[in-house]
Amino acid sequence: MSKKYKYGFIGAGNMGSSMISGLLESGLAEKKDITFVTAHEDSAKNIEERFGIERSKDAASLSKESNVIILAVKPGQLSDILPDIRESLDAGSIVVSVAAGKSISEIDNALLSMEVAGKLKVARAMPNTPAAVGEAMSAVCFNDRFSDEEKKEVLSIFRSFGVAEEVDEGLMDTVTGLSGSSPAFIYMLIEAMADEAVRHGMKRDKAYTFAAQAVKGSAEMVLKTKKHPGELKDQVTSPGGTTIEGVRALEEKGFRKAIMEGIDAAIRRSLEMSQN
Ligand SMILES: NC(=O)c1ccc[n+]([C@@H]2O[C@H](COP(=O)([O-])OP(=O)(O)OC[C@H]3O[C@@H](n4cnc5c(N)ncnc54)[C@H](OP(=O)(O)O)[C@@H]3O)[C@@H](O)[C@H]2O)c1
Known part of the structure; x- marks a missing residue:
């Protein structure tokens, strides 16, 4: 099912790299299906060496090349990233944010463009640190534009490194x-x-x-x-x-x-x- 998806990670620190590791180790994705960007050259080199995956030129190119774009930067770094990728998304793009405390509507609004108006699929997730050993507990919520299959796909990303359940966004603080x-x-x-x-x-x-x-x-x-x-x-x-x-x-x-x-x-x- 998942083989048709291309995953792009914006940020590959603690959480992003746990997710990449889960995707590869579970077989949900192959190396060629994953690209990433980080802020610094040395961290990008580390990720390339650790996982054997390629980095994209920048966040905008990554967003064009991928159909699942994972925002794995710190919440405060999102405001720098979102304007950069807005014009690279299309109506088929799935954006998954793991940034704590950032709502789906905040992200959706920041990514609003002519191309995706009323169409963009945005999911928000809250994993936890045991992701690093493949034992995360993740909650995932979705806006109302996801098909059941797309929801399953996003859940399967989080299930590749632990347990994941869909919750209403109102329960994210809980x-x-x-x-x-x-x-x-x-x-x-x-x-x-x-x-x-x-x-x-x-x-x-x-x-x-x-x-x-x-x-x-x-x-x-x-x-x-x-x-x-x-x-x-x-x-x-x-x-x-x-x-x-x-x-x-x-x-x-x-x-x-x-x-x-x-x-x-x-x-x-x-x-x-x-x-x-
Ligand atoms: N850690 C957890 O257990 C956990 C749990 C739940 C949710 N989260 C969420 O996960 C997100 C990431 O947390 P983390 O612990 O993984 O943080 P982290 O280790 O600091 O990683 C942040 C990543 O973002 C990259 N980055 C920063 N600015 C960027 C930019 N402008 N363009 C591209 N990449 C950029 C950093 O690159 P450099 O390394 O090159 O600086 C790094 O790879 C946060 O929003 C947090 O709320 C984390």
Whole structure:
């Protein structure tokens, strides 16, 4: 299905290169199907060497040569890029932005030209940093000009390096808190778990492995068994045992409330930032 698409990356930093890697490793695209541009010569050389893909002369040429144009620059850099590519797009172009906090309508309006008026397909996505190891959680939303097949195509880009789901654009700030920011919270959890194990005598590198694998395995249990997390928790807590003691201690310290507050704070900050 995807072989007819040519992907053009404007920006190939952390996120862009994770996406390129996913496309190539999953076989969704071949090297010849992907071009890119970056701001600096040395980073462009690195990408060429790392992936064996060709760079385009500039963003405008890339947009002409590609039918899926991926905007993987920092949100503040978009305003420089969009005017450069506006006249190179046609009604068949699909523009996919991963810039946090930039709405579909902002991008659509900035790209408005005679050629694409009322036709341009713009998707917005929020992946997260585990994209770097092929384990991203990405949310994708679309304007109303996509066919089902085109939506599938865009989702398949994000599924090449993790899990991806379509969401309403109104939920993008929630996604930012839930899966965008939460890897940092999980790293804090892993670090705290390991710190305590170190305090009890375990070597630090081993403690990180134990803690991280416990988090990973528990997440897999939720995803694979589809059981309610509370039911899975109940299965671990035998009467009078060790785990229920830990659960009680965590409840006393407001563990769940702390997590909810952290997610809420991130969602609120995302809302604030997207309104500016
Ligand atoms: N990192 C994440 O986990 C994550 C998660 C969700 C969303 N995002 C979104 O992904 C986007 C990129 O983030 P990132 O972390 O990948 O940033 P990054 O590592 O700084 O990469 C930015 C890329 O944009 C290029 N660039 C900058 N100005 C350009 C220009 N005028 N023309 C062409 N290329 C240009 C840079 O080139 P040089 O390297 O040559 O400067 C670099 O390749 C952001 O909008 C961010 O909100 C990232």
